[in-house]
Amino acid sequence: MSDVTVVGSGPNGLVAAVMAARAGLDVLVLEAEDTIGGATRTAELTLPGFRHDVGSAVHPAALASPVLRELGLLGEAGAARGLRWIVPELSYAHPMPGGGAGLAWRDLERTVAGLGADGGDWRRLVGPLVSRIEGVVDFTGSQLLRMPRDPVAALRFGARAVDQGTSLWSSRFSGPVAPALLTGVIAHAAGRLPNLASAGAGLLLAAHGHAAGWGFPEGGAQRIADALAAELRRLGGRIETGVRVRELAEVRGSRAVLLDTGPALLRTARLPRRYVRALDRFRPGSGVAKVDFALDGPVPWAAAEVGLTPTVHLGGTRSEVAAAENAVAAGRQPGTDGAPRHPFVLVTQPSVLDASRAPAGKHVLWAYTHVPAGSTFDASELITAEVERFAPGFRDLVLAATASSAVELERGNANLVGGDLGGGATTLAQLVKRPVVSRTPWRTPVEGVYLCSASTPPGPAVHGMNGWYAARLALRERFGIRLPELRA
The missing domain is CATH 3.30.519 (Guanine Nucleotide Dissociation Inhibitor; domain 2)
Incomplete structure (x- = not known):
């Protein structure tokens, strides 16, 4: 049995596997399906020659990911590995009834100019997040139970989440286009509107739209998984597809097991009642x-x-x-x-x-x-x-x-419980409790077993940070190996 077994080959699982292999450990990834990538896959779903993304497609969080940068998957380094990123000049659009559209250009000032009388309010809302995007990414890309490295960025982000996540949201803009443009981004989080968690997710996406941009890989999302898999194999790691793990006992021979799955697999082991109750309260999203x-x-x-x-x-x-x-x-x-x-x-x-x-x-x-x-x-x-x-x-x-x-x-894809792409409902409570309230939520009560999926902080999106946090914790606790901090 390997030193580390990773169950699931989504981006988080593959990042965790690569970090463990980098540390010199023997790593095995087990994937239930015949193709790696989880929801980050590309396939001919309609006609030959038409390549569709099975799940995720456009990846604003990826271009801002510290761990993807550390692994050389962005910019020129990524292109050298076959992962070329396309970054649109127009990040996203929102057509309006009766004609016209809200346009979020990567250029903030061009967006402001197109929003007319509401342009200044757009700048005041999103601009301060763009100017401190590294601090915003650091704050939102970890967990809420730690002090932010950039308190000013965290305060700006929190104030704007209140502005757009409560009944105050109707007082910000005077015309119809700017609020519609922002609501389309907020609605990515799938939940009742307005609410603080969705507003925070939407504001982060909006800020990415004017910072690194809403990039996506040439050839499809599969290229992300393939690049991570190639790096893992280069380091000596192994991937086996078509292997469905139904019980934790099947993989307990490894010193560390990382689950790029929902919490359900944990229920096949003996768990403390308190943890079981927490899992019972953790609910999927729409x-x-x-x-x-x-x-x-x-x-x-x-x-x-x-x-x-x-x-x-x-x-x-x-x-x-x-x-x-x-x-x-x-x-x-x-x-x-x-x-x-x-x-x-x-x-x-x-x-x-x-x-x-x-x-x-x-x-x-x-x-x-x-x-x-x-x-x-x-x-x-x-x-x-x-x-x-x-x-x-x-x-x-x-x-x-x-x-x-x-x-x-x-x-x-068994991880998409009920068709939920986010690994659990995006609510304020479940940003703190994902799936449990803890400073180390990636650790489970089962010795040597860690969660690294979107059901852990910092939540959904293709950035690999869930995998990195879980791998860092597992390597320290099980092997005495310490990974250096990553900076946004």
Whole structure:
């Protein structure tokens, strides 16, 4: 048996494995599926030659990740390893009912100019976070139970989360475009609006949009997993696919076991009652219903600039997006009686900047909408209609489409419990309690077993920091090896 066994080959698991292999340990990664990467995979889901991201697609947190930088996966070092990042000039867009769109350019001042009378308020809200982005990343990229290295950045971030995470959010802007543009980013976190945790997540994403940008790998998200796997193998580590670990007893021969999974696998071991109660209280977030499209050409957006960015948020005004998200949080299925007419839809169209994703002249697009956890809803028509709302003629371009309900997403990746992409609901309580309240939440009560998935701090997104924190703790406690601190 190896010194270290990692269960799951998502970015966090692979980062943990690489850090252990760097320390000279014998490392084995076990992956239940036939392909590594977890939700960070790319596959031909519709037609041959059309490459879709299975889960995550655009990765603002990756470009700001201290551990990905340390491992040489960003910039020129990443390109030398086959991981070339594309950083759009337009980070994201939000088409508006009746025409026009909110545009978040990487250039903050260009964004401010486009928002008219609300531009100054956008600058005052987001600008101070951009100017201290390293401190913001450090504060949000660890856990809330430690003193921030940059208290000013933490205070600025907290004040703005209150501004946009409470009933105060309606007092910031005077027009409809700026609040809609920001709400589309906040809604990534999937939850009732407004709320502090979602506001914090959205503000962090908005700040990334004007800092390092909303980058994504040329060729698809799979390139991230492949680059990490290549580094692990270079260091002597091993990966076995098609190996499903159903009980912890199967891997207890290693001195350290790191789980890039949800907490459920822990329940196969004897646990203290207090820990069991904490796991019982830890709840998944909303699921997603996803549709992948193969297109005969670019999307005919009514606002032409929307075609310049891979990331588009649909749903209309701030109040429309909030109504849609609140309905899902209350357990109502989009497209059914009692739910708002228009859902919030997150669209990714990577082929507008990455020609490798589709045959010449063709395009790929995937989109999802939030649904109650465990939903079997097929969102094909709902999403098609919402795209058509802002891009008349879209329907005529569809060559093929593949729908994945929340249940089907979990079936393809057991970590997506109920179709939840975030490893647990994004609430203020679950930012502190992830999955338990502790200064070392990656350690479990089972000797030598550590959690390193998105169900631990600092939560979801492709940045690998969960894996790094868990590996640092495991290496110190089990092998007496100390990893140096990483700086944002």
